[in-house]
Amino acid sequence: MAETGAKRIRLGMVGGGTGAFIGYVHRVASRIDGDYDLVAGALSSRPEVAKESGRNIGLAEDRIYSSYEEMARAEAARPDGIEAVSIVTPNHMHFGPAKAFLEAGIHVICDKPLTATLEDARALAAIKPKNGAKFLLTHNYTGYPLIRQARQLVESGALGTIRVIQAEYPQDWLTEPAADDNKQASWRTDPARSGAGGAIGDIGTHAYNLLRFVTGLKTEAVSADLTSFVPGRQLDDNVHIMLRFQGGARGMLWASQVAVGCENGLQLRVYGDKGGLEWRQDNPNYMWFTEFGRPKQLLTRGGAISGNAASTMNVRVPAGHPEGYLEAFATLYSQFAEVIRGNGAPYDGLLPTLADGVEGMEFITASVKSSQSDGKWTKLSEV
Structure with missing residues (x-):
């Protein structure tokens, strides 16, 4: 975890605007162990909601996007661009963003199920990610x-x-x-x-x-x-x-x-x-x-x-101090951070x-x- 001195990972988010349950959960989970800084987002397909949502969570104006396509292009071109992205949209909007960011060389953290159709799932699995970008599916109960x-x-x-x-x-x-x-x-x-x-x-x-x-x-x-x-x-x-x-x-x-x-x-x-x-x-x-x-x-x-x-x-x-849902979610985020940093061997087979x-x-x-x-x-x- 970052509290050991490891560099925090620059994180973006697609979906999860104001009022979205799972987007909030992902944001909390990413912060628990201090491994990520959320710095960019395309939080809604509606530009006005995307802007409002980005401001509400403290994103800089030039890192608030109205589409995931724009976000993938712009962040991949920035020297301080995001290193990973969380996709927290409805199922039918998993495939497009996951494909765009993997092909841009940005690591992907995606909510489940993988896609809306089996055809899209297999097409996503056939993609060759740029620069070895990694993928995590957040079946959080495994944490x-x-x-x-x-x-x-x-x-x-x-x-x-x-x-x-x-x-x-x-x-x-x-x-x-x-x-x-x-x-x-x-x-x-x-x-x-x-x-x-x-x-x-x-x-x-x-x-x-x-x-x-x-x-x-x-x-x-x-x-x-x-x-x-x-x-x-x-x-x-x-x-x-x-x-x-x-x-x-x-x-x-x-x-x-x-x-x-x-x-x-x-x-x-x-x-x-x-x-x-x-x-x-x-x-x-x-x-x-x-x-x-x-x-x-x-x-x-x-x-x-x-x-x-x-x-x-x-x-x-x-022992005796309860941990629960958010901590299990955070475990996946924390361990995926180590995968991104190149220290993922202990987690082989444990991350979806x-x-x-x-x-x-x-x-x-x-x-x-x-x-x-x-x-x-x-x-x-x-x-």
């Missing part, structure tokens, strides 16, 4: 220390051969039709801006990425039932998916935005022939680990049993990549296709 601990437990064989995986991510905020002035809901329920998936693309991909990150198992096929319960809604708001993994393991994934009483219920359960583990995002500093025939163990973030490098490298405060983004789009595409075929088993390799 939790105990999720890193869970991954290590699986890798160590502590759970034995994985048999069953259950991931779920229920919310209730879209239980009723979205109001026209609800910016967060309007684009997520619009196929033109969100892509083919609703809840599956917004939160289902998080649950899917989490189970893949922890277990390392490759998905073979999915059988999906995607439903739109709210009348008139064009995209799914509830998702039930069964998964088959290479090697024989089986999984279930549930994502919903109409589960009344659920605020943000991301959780993961993994069971092998020797043990199992259970973790919830709403209480992320604790995880249950059980060896077959023995009492459950409560593992704590930074506690006595979490002594592996991956789970402790970004523990910021002593373009390839993870493409697989996420394959998962969405296969699930939509399966659901349209009444749950027919659909291979990810065939979409």
Whole structure:
């Protein structure tokens, strides 16, 4: 982190203007460990909103842009231009900015899912970035220390051969039709801006990425039932998916935005022939680990049993002091800063990549296709 004396990275942002939830989250995450200075932005496609938003967060007038194309050209030409950019737009506006900045030799930090379509995801992955520009996909839940601990437990064989995986991510905020002035809901329920998936693309991909990150198992096929319960809604708001993994393991994934009483219920359960583990995002500093025939163990973030490098490298405060969502997000930003500085070896395999983004789009595409075929088993390799 920059507080060790490392030079701060000049950061820009596309999207995330005044009132945008995820843009604010990215700005906070980039500041927590002192690794970045936000110096430029194309914060809205509307020039007047872009100007106002840039002024509100203290950007210099000549670093406030009305389009990402203008920003990429101008910043690449400046001797003090940005070194990295955060893309925090709706899904359909991920591909264009990511392509422009990678081709300009500027590192890209992009919110998930990677793009609105699988075709765009594969086209983005085929780009040859200028000057070796790097890419980070912000599946931020992989930044939790105990999720890193869970991954290590699986890798160590502590759970034995994985048999069953259950991931779920229920919310209730879209239980009723979205109001026209609800910016967060309007684009997520619009196929033109969100892509083919609703809840599956917004939160289902998080649950899917989490189970893949922890277990390392490759998905073979999915059988999906995607439903739109709210009348008139064009995209799914509830998702039930069964998964088959290479090697024989089986999984279930549930994502919903109409589960009344659920605020943000991301959780993961993994069971092998020797043990199992259970973790919830709403209480992320604790995880249950059980060896077959023995009492459950409560593992704590930074506690006595979490002594592996991956789970402790970004523990910021002593055990018993809670860390949460923003810190997990900040972990990805901090570790990507080290990748940019050329010190990324300790984080190999821990940071979500373009390839993870493409697989996420394959998962969405296969699930939509399966659901349209009444749950027919659909291979990810065939979409």
